[in-house]
Amino acid sequence: MDEQMRGLLDAMDRLQGLLDAVVAITRENELPSVLYRIVTTAMDLVGARYGALGVLAPSGDELEQFITAGLTEEERAALAGTDFPHGRGVLGQLIHHPEPLRVDDIAAHPASVGFPPNHPYMGTLLGVAISVRGEIYGDLYLSERQDGDPFDADDESVVIALAGAAGIAIENVRLFERAREGAEQFQRLLLPTLPDLRPFTAAAVYRPAAEPSQLGGDWYDAIPLPGNVVAVVIGDVVGHDLPAAAAMASTRNMLRALLFDRSSAPGTILSQLDHTLQAITENPITTTTLARIEPDEGGWRLSWSTAGHVPHLLLAPGRPAEYLFADPGLPLGVDPGLPRPDHSCFVPPGATVVFFTDGLVEHPDHPIDQSLAELTELATEYASLPLDDFVQALADHHPSDGHDDMAVLALRTPPA
Structure with missing residues (x-):
């Protein structure tokens, strides 16, 4: 009776472990993380020291990727320079005959071709194929139980069950990635390619949020106007969905039309835009x-108006970087009846003005002043780079936590 009870408890523990493993796998939303999690949870379920997942090449007769777990740093270092297995020997047995495989002595197996030099000892093997939508995706390999025993039928059963859940998790994350890639591509198509802005140079970059989301509302634009004048806009629509992207596109296009009225100050144009949006849209x-920015004696005159946006950064030769803090005004869509203040400053030759959205600097654990100071240091460090490399560097090393999408547009005045 005690043995029966112990066996029942062991079975319940293993079932609970399997359920926990399935939950852990389905929480991952990046394919590399899913594949690695499959390996490590399989190792935990059967107490294996080593584990690997081989992903089949499109031809289906060899492995094109091999994800491993369990190797110590010393074992990995000893194998440095050794190509990963492509599916020969015992590993290939499972590729060509995708039934569960249990081997108590790898070296004695008829298909064995041995191990490469410096490979850790592996005597036992449990292999199970993983299918996605009815096709073999890859093979899950486990070796060396921690207790020294060979793998048994119970181990095989639980790994088969895990492989079934793994196939579903892989398919789900692949579908999710395709949807996310499509959304990101759509977002990028909504953003313009910067035109020739001579005598200025300009560069822009957009980065989606690190965490999975749908669409973003960040946008930028630059429009050349007569008389060596350039209009620059950057903005952020609240939300991360299709309505936010649509609102971004409509707002940008309306603003483009209003910008050709050169006689109006930026604050007046933003007020016109706010009234128009309120009258004909339900934008957030x-x-x-x-x-x-336009010619001024000895340099250039930057005039701007802000609707609740973060300040832009001025990098001028021979002086410290500075944020152009000014009355930010209310965001669009709050109260179009209130006046919008205008501001201006002199910009010397060879200077760079950096416009960005808050996704570049917002971090829930840091005050905004700290993030702005970090961005100043980054911008100063990379100021000598070509402008395309400069905006990429800011996006690569941003002080935010990456929870939001981000856009950066930099405009550089011609040298003296």
Whole structure:
């Protein structure tokens, strides 16, 4: 009776372990993380020291990827320079005959071709194929139980069950990635390619949020106007969905039309935009900065108005970087009846003005002042780079936590 009870408890523990493993796998939302999690949870379920997942090449007769777990740093170092297994020997047995495979002595198996030099000892093997939508995706391999015993039928059964859940998890994350890639591509198609802005140079970059989301509301634009004048806009529509992307596109296009009225100051144009949006759309709240740069004696004059947006950064030769703090005004969609203040400053030759959205600097664990200071240091460090490399560097090393999408547009005045 005690043995029966112990066996029942062991079975319940293993079932609970399997359920926990399935939950852990389905929580992952990146394919590399899913594949590695499959290996480690399989190892935990059967107490294996080593584990690997071989992903089949499109031809289906060899492995194109091999994810491993369990190797110590010393074992990995000893195998440095050794190519990963492509599916010959015992591993290939499972590729060509995708039934569960249990081997008590790998070296004695008829298909064995031995191990490469410096490979850790592996005597036992449990292999199970993983199918996705009815096709073999790859093979899960486990070796060396921690207790020294060979793998048994119970181990095989639980790994087969895990492989079934793994196939579903792989398919789900692949579908999710395709949807996310499509959404990101759509977002990028909504953003313009910057035109020739001579005598200025300009560069822009957009990065989606690190965490999976749908679409973003960040956008930028730059429009050349007569008389060596350039209008620059950057903004962020509240939300991460299709309506936010649609609102971003409609707001940008309306603003483009209004920008050709050169006689109006940026604040007046933003007020016109706010009234228009309220009258004919149901767009969500939007923050934006509209700036215009034009010739001034000995340099350039930057005029701007802000609708609740973060300040832009001025990098001028021979002086410290500075944020152009000014009355930010209300975001679009709050109260179009309130006046929008205009601001201006002199910009010397060879200077760079950096416009960005809050996704570049927001971090829930850091005050905004700290993030802005970090961005100043980054911008100063990379200021000598070509402008395309400069904006990429800011996006690569941003001080935010990456929870939001981000856009950066930099405009550089011609040298003296």
